[in-house]
Amino acid sequence: MIGQHTTTGGAHFAFTDRWGGVSAAPYDTLNLGGAVGDAPEAVEANRAAAAAALGLDADRVCWMAQVHGREVAVADGPWPGGVAPEADGVVTAVRGLALAVLTADCVPVVLADPVAGVVGAAHAGRPGLTAGVVPATVAAMRALGARPERIVARTGPAVCGGCYEVPAAMREEAERAVPGCGATTRWGTPAIDIPAGVRAQLATVGVGEVTLSPVCTREDPDQFSYRRDSRTGRQASYVWMAA
Secondary structure (H helix, E strand, C coil): CEEEEEEECCEEEEEECCCCCCCCCCCCCCCCCCCCCCCHHHHHHHHHHHHHHCCCCHHHEECCECCCCCCEEECCCCCHHHCCCECCEEEECCCCCEEEEEECCCEEEEEEECCCCEEEEEEECHHHHHHCHHHHHHHHHHHCCCCHHHCEEEECCECCCCCCECCHHHHHHHHHHCCCCEEECCCCCEEECHHHHHHHHHHHCCCCEEECCCCECCCCCCCCCHHHHCCCCCEEEEEEECC
């Protein structure tokens, strides 16, 4: 259920895999995405189980209505009425309030400045990467008192540059927007390395401690992968400061 859970200075970073839930195929079993066609009651049960496994209150997890953009929301508490805003980044300075990002190949980026007690989460697919959602999330954290040189960044499982095949023109466009993200697949065709692009953007805005997940969602059957399966679920990445 929880593939990884680490702490740094009171900041928690956690990443789920696809197992340990109640969803039926093709969302089997721990689908946490509410907009992929799964039964809503299964998603709710899965989110409650994942929160419990992390020692969290499911009602104090802030999700986003992700749209592949660069908008960043500020969470001062649970979303009013439980309605998540349209955003691909979210930040908070509220201890014990968890931020979550859903992915199934895109790069989930979770960040924390443990000294300031500020955390952030970003959903970086190709459009969000090139639009700048990652630096926008860091900027929103700075507005809450975080300092880039203190920020610790982690990414969760995502499709790797060796598997993310795209047309040559798309690779060139992405490379112009985010130098260093252009890549080649293992079979020799144009590709985009989104994790490398995220790392480059974080370095540009002064974030020094960046750990990229070694797990490729397309290659690892323990992860949901849209590229591999098309109709599938979503795993989640969480970040929060201990209360």
